[in-house]
Amino acid sequence: MPAALFSQRLARLINAGPGELLASLAGFGLFFCLFTGYFMLRPIRESMGIQGGVENLQWLFSATFVVMLLAVPLFAWLNSKVARIHYIDWVYGFFCVNLLLFAVLFLLLQQNVWLARVFYVWISVYNLFVVSVAWSLMADAFDAPQAKRLFAFIAAGASVGGLTGPALSALLVSLLGQAGLMLLAALLLAAAVALKHYLMAWRAIGGAGRPGAQQAENPRRPVPGNPFSGLTRVLGSSYLLGISAFVVLLATVSTFLYFEQARLVAELFPDRAEQVRVFGAIDFVVQAGALLAQLFITGRVAQRLGVRMLLVVVPALVCLGFVGLALAPTFAVLAALMIVRRIGEYAFVRPGREMLFAPLDAESKYKAKNFIDTVVYRGGDAVSGWVKALLDMLGQGAVLIALVGAVCAALWGALGWYLGSRADRAGKAQELSRVRTS
Structure with missing residues (x-):
């Protein structure tokens, strides 16, 4: 098959317009x-x-939140000093150095419980930061109509990575050890930086269908504002406050399920190797399901039914799942609910949530978004972790937690409908503007 014909068919398959195929593949590869x-x-x-103690998880969540509070102003300050086109280089370079340091520490202090706790907190911070910054890049490179068509495929790169990562871990851990896996993760982070450079270059020449993209908010300048402008931006916008509340409810539902999973896995699978296998199996099912949905369902739902449908379907299913968990509080029901929630988050909620930022300005896409994705998210984690501990003290077991979770999921869905409807209106306005200028 000629290369040109293959490219045309691939572009049609992923819903990419003229000039968008390579940028979409670069976004897929980055994730x-x-x-x-x-x-x-x-x-x-x-x-x-689990090694640090299931009863101490709320402390680890709180420590993660505190680290976020310290880190976000520092990264926001960097964002105000460094040209936007180079910001990700600095952020990912910093985390590459961290990975190399952990590789050395894991060689020297293999079973140290405090190293386990520090790594747990660090990777919780690391994951949110690198993913948040990557989605800021996507919202910067693609406009709202392009986001509706392409973000599902780009997010599928995360699901393929989620399938590949556990497989590589299982195959290589005996050969490379934990330290070797850290080094390999650092190399992959460096590859992501190279793909980011292509995307920013593509954006600079107009982003295929984005007239004036080169002139609008020049990426060779730092993002305006101060280290706390992410917070002030959120507080000054009802739309961004709504996204923050949406994220807090998402974190609350996720934390309730996560703590119950940790408790049941610790009870049913006391051996550490068994625990890793159980978590790995759940991860595999989640990533496979999310990948299928992202490739064949998400983009079509977003185009035909709007962002609001992406943001309401999963909360509705989770609400029903919590009711089922209240009626039958078993590991099988919990595992099924965890899988549905995580598939739904990767395939529908996350792409839909990122589409909310596509029509906004650079300061909102980078600083406000980073504040929401890190401080607000981990703050929701920390508070809901202590709420979960308080509910456990009441002695009603998983039933009360499931009922509270069902109420949170219902509120989460209602807010998702409201925010998605606003994003759909903004996207239509942006598409009309593009038609008039073309």
Whole structure:
């Protein structure tokens, strides 16, 4: 098959317009690199969380939140000093150095419980930062109509990475050890930087269908504002406050399920190797399901039914799942609910959530978005972790937690409908503007 014909068919398959295919593949590849590296390390993180004590997980969540509070102003300050086109180079370079340092520490202090706790907190910060910055890049490179068509395929790179990462971890851990996996994750992060350079170059020449993209908010200048402008931007916008509340409810639902999973896995699978296998199996099912949905369902739903449908379907299913968990609080029901929630988050909620930022300005895409994705998300984690501990003290078991989770999921869905409807209106206005200027 001639290369040109293959490219045309591939572009049609992923819903890419003229000049968008290579940029879409670069976005897919960037997320593949990030998530392959992260999911190689994720089973280690989960077993280390249990090693540090399930009863101490709320402390680890709180520590992660505190680290976020310290880190976000520093990264926002960097964003105000460094040209936007080079910002990701600095962020990913910093985390590459961190990975190299952990590789050395894992060689020297293999079973140290404090190293386990520090790594657990660090990777929780690392994952949110590198993914948030990557989605800021996508919202910068693609406009709202392009986001509706292409973000599902780009997000599929994360799912392929989520499948590849655990497989590589299982194949290579005996050969390379945990330190070797850290080094490989650092190399993948460096590859993501190279793909980022292509995307920013593509954006600079107009982003295929984006007249004036080169002139609008020049990426060779730093993002305006100060280290706390992400917070002030959020507080000054009802739309961004709504996204923040959406993220808090998402984090609350996820944390309730995560703590119950950790408790049941610790009870049913006391051996650490068994725990890693269970977490790895769940990860595999989640990533496979998310990949199928991203390739064949998400983009079509977004185009035909709008962003609001992406943001309401999963909360509705999770609400029903919590009710089922209240009626039958078993590991099988919990595992099924965890899988549905995580597939739905990767395939529908995350792409839909990122589409909310596509019509906004650079300061909102980078600083406000980074604040929401890190401080707000981990703040929701920390608060819901302590709420979960308080509910456990009431002695009603999983039933009360499931009922509270069902209420949170219902509120989450209602807010998703509202935000998605606003994003759909903004996207239509942007598409009309493009038609008039073309």
